[in-house]
Amino acid sequence: MELSDVDLNLLLLFQRLMQERRVSTVAEQMNMSQPGVSNALAKLRRRLGDPLFVRGPGGVVPTPFALRLAEPVSQALATLHAALNPETGFDPLLATRTMTIGMTDIGEVVFLPALVERLSREAPGIALNTVRDTSVNLSDEMADGRVDLAIGLLPQLKGGFYQRRLFDQRYVCLFRRGHALEDTPLTLAAWREAEHLVVVSAGTGHGQVEDWLKRRGVQRQVRLTVPHFMSVGYILQRTDLIATVPERLASQLALPFSLSLRALPMALPAAPIHLLWHARVQQDEGNRWLRGVVSDLFADTAPQVRKTRPVQKRS
Known part of the structure; x- marks a missing residue:
């Protein structure tokens, strides 16, 4: 039957x-x-x-x-x-679910330690997954419910998404303690003459900074190029290379790798970092709770949520 x-x-x-x-x-x-x-x-x-x-x-x-x-x-x-007839009132202490966040390797270093620590206290039954926001079709993954939130500079997420600005990502110069640049003014000439570790991270906010330097013809001595940020601390710790990295990442790496950070001798554009979610989970109480936790931990200003607009096709 x-x-x-x-x-x-x-x-x-x-x-x-x-x-x-x-x-x-x-x-x-x-x-x-x-x-x-x-x-x-x-x-x-x-x-x-x-x-x-x-x-x-x-x-x-x-x-x-x-x-x-x-x-x-x-x-x-x-x-x-x-x-x-779903029950109203999400209780993080009792909730048991897995939530997936799209972020870069920088995001994992900057966001995950504090986020996991907070969840271990307030929501012990919630597990987290992360996916690289450049390795999947993030728009489709979020629309289909396989990714709950995304954090970063993500202009590809257009119509159907909400976003909350977290902070503007600024850039600094990072090098080992005891480096020759530590006790001298970091001039543009000194920055250009030093040997650089460069992270080529296409499709991310940092990739846009690299493009900005190239468009303005800013020359430097590139000694080493890597495709991600995971090795930056280890390399700088044992060499005289310097790197231009996001300030929040530099702050996380400085203590464990004995590194110093200095203001750059030029004004690089800041990258706006957003928290984004699909319209399908706008009213989901668990998603809303996690959005609040991320904003509470990392947002610089009061919440200003807006819905992204679809790309207008030209005729």
Whole structure:
């Protein structure tokens, strides 16, 4: 038998009869006449090929088949009722779910330690996954519900997304303690003459900074190029290379790798870092709670949420 062969109202009637064992009581509860209940029960009997209930002292008595059917029908109806009537009020202490955030390797260093620490105290049942926002089609992943939030400079997320500005990412110069530049003014000439570690991170805010330097013809001695930031601390710690990196990343690397950071001798454009989510989870209480935690931990200013606009195609 297919589910399409059974009327949901008949299962509700069956559940009520299992509970009450009296046709008159069920008729009153379901706002039906007693003949109406009898007709509906007859229809369900034909569908299932079993009498289901027989007359007994003071009411009806379920058959063995009805007794076997009672628990799974009750569980199915309870599940459906819960899905159609979700509980309000998200309780992070009791929540058990996995949430996925799109971010860069910089984001993992800057955001994850504080975020995981906060969740361990306030939401011990919530686990986190991260995905590289440049290695997946983030727009599709978020629209399909596989990624809950994204953090970064993500101009590709247009129509259908909400965003909250967290901060403007500024850049500094980073090098080992004891470097020749540590006790002298960091002039543009000194910065250009030093040997540089450069991170080529296409599609990210840092990649745009590299493009800005090239467009303005800012020359420097590039000794080493790497495709990500994970090795920056280790390399700078043991060499005389210097690197131009986001200020928040530099602050995280300085202490464990014995590094010094200095203001750059030129004004690089700051990259606006946003928290983004798809419109489909705008009202999801768990997502809303996690958005609040991220904003509380990392936002520089009061919340200003706006919806991104779709790209206008030119005719």
